[in-house]
Amino acid sequence: MSEGYVLAVDQGTTGTRAILFDHTGTPIAIAYKEHRQIYPMPGWVEHDPIEIWFNTKETIRRVIRDSGIDLGRILTIGVTNQRETVVLWDPETGQPVYNAIVWQDRRTAREVDHLRREYMDFIRLKTGLIPDSYFSGVKIWWMLNNIPGAREKATSGRLVAGTIDSWIIWNLTRGSRDVATPEKNGAHVTDYSNASRTMLFNIQRLEWDPELLEIEGRIPREILPLPRPSSDRDLYGYTGPAVSNELFGGHAIPVSGAAGDQQAALFGQAGFNPGDIKCTYGTGNFILVNTGDTLVYSKHGLLTTIYYSVKPGTATYALEGSIFITGAAIQWLRDGLKIIEVSGEVNPLAEAARDTGGVYFVPAFTGLGAPYWDQYARGLIIGLTRGTERKHIARAVLESIAYLTRDVIETMKNDVNLDVKLLKADGGASRSDFLMQFQADILNSKVVRPMVYETTALGAAYLAGLAIGFWSSLDEIRSYWRAEKEFTPRMDDETRERLYNGWKAAVRRALGWAREVPWAYGYE
Template identity: 70%
Template sequence: MNHEDGFVLVIDQGTTGTRAALVSHNGSIVGFAYSEHSQIYPRPGWVEHDPLEIWEKVMLVIKEVIERTKVDPREIAAIGVTNQRETTVIWDPRTGQPIYNAIVWQDRRTAPQIDYLRAHYMDTIKTKTGLVPDPYFSGTKVWWLLDNVPGLRDKAAKGEVIFGTIDTWLIWNLTRGSKDVLTPERGGAHVTDYSNASRTMIFNIQRLDWDDELLEIEGRIPRDILPLPRPSSDRKFYGYTGPEISAKLFNGISIPVCGDAGDQQAALFGQAGFEVGEVKSTYGTGNFILLNIGKSITYSRSGLLTTVFYATEEKTAYYALEGSVFITGAAVQWLRDGLKIIEVSDEIEPLAASASDTGGVYFVPAFVGLGAPYWDQYARGLIIGITRGTTRRHIARAVLESIAYLTRDVLEAMISDAGLRIPRIKVDGGAAKDNFLMQFQADITGIEVWRPKVFETTSLGAAYLAGLATGFWNSLDEIRNNWALDRVFKPTMDPETRERLYRGWKAAVQRALGWAKEVPWAYGID
C-alpha cells in the first residue's frame, strides 16, 4: 500500500458517545460517524453504561464511516483505539457477555473504600501509581464488583471472567476469534496500554506492570483477570480483526489493531505535544489538562496526578502531570437538559456573551465531587451570588467561566510542581470552538490559548499511535508537521481584574467543599 493513499481507522469511545474516523497521511479526518449511547443512573452518584450497547455503537459507526467515505477496507493500514479511561467492565471471555454494567469513571459509589485507602495507604498508592485515591479510578470499581455481584469473586478465582477498561473491551471484541492475538487463550486480545493501565490505581508506573500489593489492598483482586499491559503503539500488534468482524465490517479483510491510549493522552499526542513542557487542555464532558514531563517521574505536591503519557517500546514510557476536572461540558448539558435554560448547547456562547459580567454569580460544577487539585469526593455543585437581578444570561456566563477557572486551578498547580513557565495552552474538544470561553480562558490565566485547525486531536492521537506501529508514519517529526494553527487568543484582561475575579472563584469553591458529607442522606451516601 502507498501510505499517502491509505488511511488509519480510529475508534474514539467517549463518555456520551462513540466516534469512528478515518485519518489520512497528512493528518486530515476524511470522514467520521458518531452515535450516542445511554446513560444509566441507578442511584444518586452512580453512573453506568451498557457495554453491549457500546460495542453495537462501535460497529455501527465503523460501518457508517466506511459507507460514507466509500473507502476500500484494503486501504485501511491499521486500527487505533482511544477511550473514556477509568470506566470498568468485567465479562465472561467464553460468551462475551458482561457480568454487570460498565461502571463509569464519574461514578462515586466507592467513596467508603476510598476513605479507607486514604486513611491507611495514601502514600503507598501515590508513590506506586502517581494517583490520589479517588472513586474516579478503576481499582475500587473492580473491588466493589467482586464484593457486590453474587458469585463474581468465585468466578474470578476460577478464571471465568476478565476485567478491562473500555479500550480492552473494544480490542477484545475487535480481535475475537482471531488466531493472531497476543492472548489467544482469552478468545481475543486481552490487552491494555500503559496509559490506560496507569489510570486503574493498581498499576505500578515505575515498573510498568500490575502491582501485587495494590491488588491485595484494593479488594484482593486476582491478577489473572487483568489484561496484558502493552505499549501504546505496538509493533507486535495486539492482534488482527477477527473473522466475524472482518466479514461484517471490512469485506473479509483482516486489519491490525495496534494503537491504544486513554483519550486525554491521545489528545496530547494528537496535539504533537512531544516536547517536555507542552500543555494541552481538552474541553469535553470534563476538562483534562496534561503537561509533558518526559521520561522521568515527577510527583505532584499540589494535588495533580502523575500518569503515563504514551509508550512506543516495552517497559519504557513518557509521563505527564494531569489535572482532571470532572464536570465542565456536562454542566452545559445540564443547563440544556436539566434546567432547560437553553435548547441546544450552541446557544450558550451568545447567551453568555450577551452579559457584560456574571453580576457577581459564581457556579461550581461539583456534581460528582471535585477533582484536581482539590480531590474532594464530598464536594457538591452550587450557584452563589444570586440576587433579584440575576438572569439566565448571568447563569450561562457563570457556567462557562467556571470551566476556565477550574483550568486555571490546574495550571497554577502545574507551574508549582514542574517549575516551568507555560507559554501557551493548546486546546481541543467541543467547547474549544467557543470563542467567548477561549478568550476568557486566556484572560483569567494570562496565558495565550492556541487552537488547532483540527479539533478532534483525540482521534488524531490514536491514529498516529496506530500508524507509527505499521510504518504508516515513520517519525514524530512527520506527525508534528501535520499540526496546523487556527487561532491564537491573547490575554486582554488587566491583572488586577483577573486576580479579583479569581479570588471570588476560590471563595465559592470553599463553600462547595465537603457539602455531601454534611448531608450524606441527600446523596445516597451510607
C-alpha cells in the first residue's frame, strides 16, 4: 500500500497549510495562506471561521495543482489544528454565530478566577489542566451567555460547538451519508487529544464530564462533538459531495486522523518512547514529553494532557508546558513596532548585536503560561539605555524564546526526574540557527532539528495513514525520521546562569501587571 499519498491539513493560529506526503514522510507539495487576526478589545483575539475554511480549501487546491498528482492517489486526509480555539455554528446552514475565540484570548479572566478559587483541584484531577482563559470550555461559556439567542439555540439543537479540528472535519464531510453523526449534516467529531484541551473532558474516563459541563457554564452535552481516537480505523467520514467535486475530482476521500497541533508535532518527531521530548517554535512554544500510559500530575505548573490514541477507550499521555507568545512576538516586531519588514529579517538583525546590551524582553502579551500561569502578566522591555538599538531589541526577543523554553524544561526535570540530553525542535522559528544555538547554550543540552520541518502536519499525516494501513506501525514511522542539524552547547556555566538570572528578574517585574492596572485591560 506504499503507492499513494496522504494529505495533511495544518490549521494554525496565523495561517493554514496543506501538505502532501509520500510513504517516506517526505513533503511532495506545500501551500500556505495567512488569515486575519482580529482584536476587538485589549486581550481579545478572534478569527473568522469562514475565512479559515475558505483558506483550507484554497491551500488544498493549490497543493494538488502544484503536485500534479493523480487525484485518485490521495488515500486519506489528516487534520491538525490550533487547539483551544472555539467555533459555534448552525449545523443546518453551516454559518458560525460569532467569530472563533482564539486560544490566546483573555476575556474570560474573571470567570477563570472563580474556577480557580472554587474548583482548582477538582478541575485539575479530571482534566489535568490548570484553570485558565486559554482553554475552550470558558470560551463556550462566554459565547452562550453573550451571543443573543445562543443558549436557546444550543438547548434546542440548533447550535453545535467545536475546536478548529471539528470545524474543518465537519466542513470536509458535510453532506456525506457516511459520518459519525449524520444528524449534524457532517461528521461532528474531535479526537481525544483536542478534547483534552477543552477543560470539559475527563482524561481518565475519556468522555465529556457532566460535572465540568455544569460548573463551566451549564454547557449542553449535545452541542459537543463525538470524541474519537486520533488515528481512527472506523474513519471520521468521507469528504462530502460538494468538497469531493470541488477539490478531489469527484473522489470521496476518507478523513481518518486528527490531533492537536502540539501532539501531532511530537508524533511527527517519532516521539513514541516515554521520555521523548520536543519543543515546537511557533506562534507560541509548546514543550511535550511522552509519559506513556501513565497519568503524571505536575507539582510545578505543567499540564497533563492526552498525547494520542490509536484505539477507542485508550490513550497515551504527555506532560506539556505551554508558552503563549514566542513567534508571535516576532510578528509584533514586524506588524506592531515595524522595526522589520518581514519576519526573516529578525535573525540577521539579532546576529548584528554581540549581546542585548542588558535588555530583556518578556512577551507576556496575553499573560504567561507554564510554569507561571499568570493571566494578568503583561509584556515588558526592560534594561533600555540611550545605547539601545533595534538590533538589541531583536536579539532580546529571540533570546526570550529560549529562556521561556528553559523555564518549562527545568520544571519537567523536577516533575518526572527527566534528564534532557536531547531536545527535538520544530516549527517556523526553529529554522533560526541563532535561536537554536542560543537554546542549546542556555539549556546546556543538545538541540536537534529534523530534516522535515513541518512535523505538525507530518504527525497528522502519520495518524491518518496508520488508520488505513498506509504505514504499518510506529516502528516503520520511526525509521523515516532524520536529523538535519545538531546544535551543541558552547556557553560557559557562569555566563549561562548570569543571563538566566537576569531573565528571572525581568519576569518577576511582568507578573501580575494587569491586575495592578485593570482599567487598562477592560477588567473593571
